[in-house]
Amino acid sequence: xxxxxxxxxxxxxxxxxxxxxxxxxxxxxxxxxxxxxxxxxxxxxxxxxxxxxxxxxxxxxxxxxxxxxxxxxxxxxxxxxxxxxxxxxxxxxxxxxxxxxxxxxxxxxxxxxxxxxxxxxxxxxxxxxxxxxxxxxxxxxxxxxxxxxxxxxxxxxxxxxxxxxxxxxxxxxxxxxxxxxxxxxxxxxxxxxxxxxxxxxxxxxxxxxxxxxxxxxxxxxxxxxxxxxxxxxxxxxxxxxxxxxxxxxxxxxxxxxxxxxxxxxxxxxxx
Amino acid sequence: xxxxxxxxxxxxxxxxxxxxxxxxxxxxxxxxxxxxxxxxxxxxxxxxxxxxxxxxxxxxxxxxxxxxxxxxxxxxxxxxxxxxxxxxxxxxxxxxxxxxxxxxxxxxxxxxxxxxxxxxxxxxxxxxxxxxxxxxxxxxxxxxxxxxxxxxxxxxxxxxxxxxxxxxxxxxxxxxxxxxxxxxxxxxxxxxxxxxxxxxxxxxxxxxxxxxxxxxxxxxxxxxxxxxxxxxxxxxxxxxxxxxxxxxxxxxxxxxxxxxxxxxxxxxxxxxxxxxxxxxxxxxxxxxxxxxxxxxxxxxxxxxxxxxxxxxxxxxxxxxxxxxxxxxxx
Numbered sequence: 001x002x003x004x005x006x007x008x009x010x011x012x013x014x015x016x017x018x019x020x021x022x023x024x025x026x027x028x029x030x031x032x033x034x035x036x037x038x039x040x041x042x043x044x045x046x047x048x049x050x051x052x053x054x055x056x057x058x059x060x061x062x063x064x065x066x067x068x069x070x071x072x073x074x075x076x077x078x079x080x081x082x083x084x085x086x087x088x089x090x091x092x093x094x095x096x097x098x099x100x101x102x103x104x105x106x107x108x109x110x111x112x113x114x115x116x117x118x119x120x121x122x123x124x125x126x127x128x129x130x131x132x133x134x135x136x137x138x139x140x141x142x143x144x145x146x147x148x149x150x151x152x153x154x155x156x157x158x159x160x161x162x163x164x165x166x167x168x169x170x171x172x173x174x175x176x177x178x179x180x181x182x183x184x185x186x187x188x189x190x191x192x193x194x195x196x197x198x199x200x201x202x203x204x205x206x207x208x209x210x211x212x213x214x215x216x217x218x219x220x221x222x223x224x225x226x227x228x229x230x231x232x233x234x235x236x237x238x239x240x241x242x243x244x245x246x247x248x249x250x251x252x253x254x255x256x257x258x259x260x261x262x263x264x265x266x267x268x269x270x271x
Numbered sequence: 272x273x274x275x276x277x278x279x280x281x282x283x284x285x286x287x288x289x290x291x292x293x294x295x296x297x298x299x300x301x302x303x304x305x306x307x308x309x310x311x312x313x314x315x316x317x318x319x320x321x322x323x324x325x326x327x328x329x330x331x332x333x334x335x336x337x338x339x340x341x342x343x344x345x346x347x348x349x350x351x352x353x354x355x356x357x358x359x360x361x362x363x364x365x366x367x368x369x370x371x372x373x374x375x376x377x378x379x380x381x382x383x384x385x386x387x388x389x390x391x392x393x394x395x396x397x398x399x400x401x402x403x404x405x406x407x408x409x410x411x412x413x414x415x416x417x418x419x420x421x422x423x424x425x426x427x428x429x430x431x432x433x434x435x436x437x438x439x440x441x442x443x444x445x446x447x448x449x450x451x452x453x454x455x456x457x458x459x460x461x462x463x464x465x466x467x468x469x470x471x472x473x474x475x476x477x478x479x480x481x482x483x484x485x486x487x488x489x490x491x492x493x494x495x496x497x498x499x500x501x502x503x504x505x506x507x508x509x510x511x512x513x514x515x516x517x518x519x520x521x522x523x524x525x526x527x528x529x530x531x532x533x534x535x536x537x538x539x540x541x542x543x544x545x546x547x548x549x550x551x552x553x554x555x556x557x558x559x560x561x562x563x564x565x566x567x568x569x570x571x572x573x574x575x576x577x578x579x580x581x582x583x584x585x586x587x588x589x590x591x592x593x594x595x596x597x598x599x600x601x
Contacts, residue, residue, distance in 0.1 A: 004393045005345035005377070007424075011386070012377035036423045038461060040489040046422035049490070050384060057383055064594060090380040094339040094352050095311050097594065129595045137317035164318070206319045208595065 007034065014047060016090060018055070018083055021048040058086055061096040065130050066103060068178040069122040072189065073114050081110060097134070100127055115189060118172045121196075125174040128166035128200040129208055135164035140204065140263040146256050149268060155231040156271035159224050159256070164202035165264050167222050169195060175210040204263055211262070216244045217255055221264065229271065275515060276477045277412050277445050279366055282332055282518040284541045286533055289523070293323045295530040300330055303537060307478075307520050308363070310337035310370075314355040328363045334478065334518070335365035336447070340405070341375030342415065343388040343398050348405065357409050367477055369414040369447040372398065372435055389424035390434035395441070402442035414445030414477045417467075419455040419484075419493035431456065432470045445477035448517075450507045451499060455484050455491040464506055473514035473562065481507055481540055482522040496525035498536050504543050511547035512564045519544055 014027060021027045021044045028044045035043035059082050063070050070078040089102045107113065107123040140162070149157055168174075171192050180187040197218035200210045213221065216237050223233030234252065238245045259265050283304025288296075295301075306327060313324050327333065337356065340348050360368050373385040388394045398415075406413040417435055439446050448471065457464035481504070483497030499507070499521075511517065521536045555561040 003426075004343075004389065004391070004397065007389070007426075008345050008374055008377040008386075012380050012382060015382060015384075016380060034425055036425055038423070038459075041421075041459075043422075049421040050386065053384060054382060061383075091383060092379055092381055094349070094381060095314070096383055097315070126595075132318075133595050134315040134318040134320055137321070163316070202318060206322055 010034075011047075011050075015051045015054045016086070017051065018087075021045075021051055058082070058091060058096070058099060061099050062103065065100045066123060066126045068126060068174075068181040069107070069119055071181045071186075072122060072177075073119055077114055081107070081113065084110070097130070100130065103127065117192065118174070118177075118189060121168075121170040121172045121174040122178060124168055125170065125178055125198075125200070128168055129178070132164050132166055132200050132202050132208055135162075135202065138162045138164070138266040141260045141265040141267055143257055143260040145268055146253075146260065149270070153270045156229050158227060158229050158269040158271070159259075159265050160267040160269060161221065161225040162201070162264055162266040165221075165225065166200045167218065167225060168198045168200065169218070170198060172196065174198075175200065199264065201262065201264060216240060216247050216251075217258075220255060221259060224259075224265075275474050276517060277367075277475065279412060279445070279477045280518075281516040282334070282366075284537050284544060285332075285334075285518065285520045286537050287336075287520060287522045287524070288327065288333075289527055291527050292530045292533065293327070297323075297326055297330075299530075301530065301534055303331065303534065305332040305334060305518065305520075307334045307336050307522075310335050310356055310359055310368070311339050313363075314352075314359055324363065333363045333365060334520075335360050335363065335368050336416075337368065337370040338385065339375060339381070339383070340370035341373065342370065342401050342405070343372065343394055344374040344376045345378070346376060347401060353405065353408055360409060360411060365411070367412040367414050367445060368409050369416060369445075369478060371416045371418050371447075372438065373418050385418045387418055387420035387422065387424075388434070390427040390429045390431055391424075392428070395434065395437055398438045399442045402438065402444050406442070406444055412445050412477065414447040415439070416447035416449050416480065417452050417456075419449075419452040419459075419491075421459055421490060421492075423460050430462065430467075430470075432467045436471050439472055439475045444475075446471060446475045447478050447480065448476045448510060448514075449480035449482075450510055451480065451482040451484055451503050451522075452493060454500070454503050454506060455493045459490045465509065468506055468509050469513065469564075473510075476510070476514045476517050479507065479510060479517050479519045480522055481519060482524075485525075494525045495522045497523075498539070504540070507540070508543050508547045509564060511544050512551050513562045515551065515561070516544075516548055 014021065021031060031044040031047045035046050037043035037046055062082055073081065085103055085106050088106065091099055104123040104127045108120045113119045172190050173196050175198055177187060177190060197213045197215060198210050199213055199221065200208065203209050219237050219240060220233055223236050234248055237248050285305035285307060286303055288306040288308050308324065313320050315321060339352065356368065371385045372388060374388060375382050375384055375386060402413055402415065417431060435446065453464045453467045457467065481499045482495040483499055485492045485494040485496055519540055521533065521540060523533055551561045554563065
């Protein structure tokens with residue numbers, strides 16, 4: 001390693017430390033050995049300017065993407081969460097857009113968080129919005145295409161789900177709570193209720209939306225999103241019970257029509 | 272002899288394209304000569320950012336400015352990053368691509384900052400080698416920008432202007448000359464900003480940045496907040512007198528004002544630029560060297576007074592990301 005690379009790796013380590021440079025005598029000495037400072041700003045304070053900015057910038061980026069989570073767990077827990085998260089997952093992408101990619105998983109494992117289950121739902125929801133926001137564009141499926149699929153091809157055909165669709169199985173109405181918080185409200189925290197099955201998607205106007213689905217619709221769309229052929233995805237719905245089976249008989253066409261109208265489907269692959 | 276601006280066009284006076292202005296720009300189509308986009312905000316697969324970019328690209332010339340190249344980092348920029356950068360440049364027909372003389376990653380950690388390099392022969396070698404390769408890969412001129420800095424390395428063996436000049440000459444690349452950064456670093460490190468302005472290769476300046484900053488008393492922060500100070504515009508005037516007509520851009524990333532205010536800042540810069548070009552033309556008409564700007568000692572005075580404005584919580588380096596944070600409030 002060159003002297004330059006060695007210096008930079010030392011600096012990278014120094015900048016990502018949580019403790020202020022001035023409070024660590026070893027870092028102060030190291031900074032004085034490497035930087036000149038001037039009559040107004042000591043060498044350690046020069047380094048501290050950058051260290052402080054590292055934390056401000058990354059905390060700020062996470063706060064932009066997880067505003068509702070930060071609101072619910074409040075400042076102290078939020079700061080601890082960010083600190084532990086960045087220590088476990090230092091930024092590794094050129095874009096801050098990716099910074100929170102592993103935060104939902106991290107929140108799930110952080111059982112010390114206040115309102116832990118709700119926090120996990122919020123983190124998953126907020127990250128889904130980030131992913132949907134700039135997912136690959138895709139033309140919506142023309143609903144008339146469905147009518148043109150030959151009967152014999154239905155079993156093995158695959159309906160392609162748009163990249164800008166995310167499906168969430170939640171214990172709390174997190175998308176609605178997220179929206180209230182982002183609009184500046186301070187809502188009561190919801191109680192755990194029945195499962196909230198939600199699709200987060202980007203509409204044809206490129207605005208982000210969410211919609212609640214019932215279990216049968218959710219299972220069907222989830223199967224399609226996983227790449228299952230129509231027959232297999234439909235069988236998973238039927239496996240929910242006799243009521244679902246009856247609905248498949250009577251409502252399958254309207255479900256697909258609804259999915260297509262919302263832009264959740266983007267194509268058909270015939271095997 | 273190097274062709275002026277490496278043969279690149281003078282686009283006039285433009286502004287950084289920022290999220291809060293998209294709607295106004297598309298509806299009103301104001302008289303701005305060009306816009307600059309932050310590359311990383313648009314190296315995305317789809318959605319609103321790309322949609323807006325395409326709409327604006329149909330109406331205005333766009334140039335591309337990045338913040339994540341980190342050309343002086345221990346690790347080379349990733350191929351995937353460079354490919355996305357090139358794809359974006361092809362898509363928006365950016366006549367050049369710019370980034371910074373800096374480093375931003377080490378040991379696999381992306382620091383998302385424009386960290387200054389020590390001004391040493393080793394750093395020159397590294398940046399020259401990579402700049403040549405990257406320029407070839409991008410298939411269009413690369414310009415690197417002098418950064419604002421807040422620390423000085425003991426091992427630096429030359430002034431910043433000598434460092435950037437040698438890299439630019441040896442790598443045969445352009446300079447993105449940030450006049451506000453010259454002033455911020457001059458204040459922070461006690462050098463003469465005019466010496467900096469006078470000692471870079473002016474024919475390699477392909478674009479100029481102007482911006483405001485925040486005075487924290489002991490040092491200046493390059494927040495891109497507020498209008499450019501008069502003293503920065505004085506430096507800009509000097510730069511134009513020396514370099515000639517160079518594309519000039521207003522950056523405003525903190526406390527972003529309404530579009531009207533940004534446009535007023537564009538016109539303020541245009542007036543300075545026109546005056547400097549007229550002075551240059553007068554010298555030329557008299558048979559004098561157009562770039563022989565008379566010495567103006569004691570022309571500037573660094574004011575070490577803290578702004579009464581709230582100190583910025585952090586420099587943004589390219590403005591807010593277009594993201595979900597903006598989605599439900601726009």
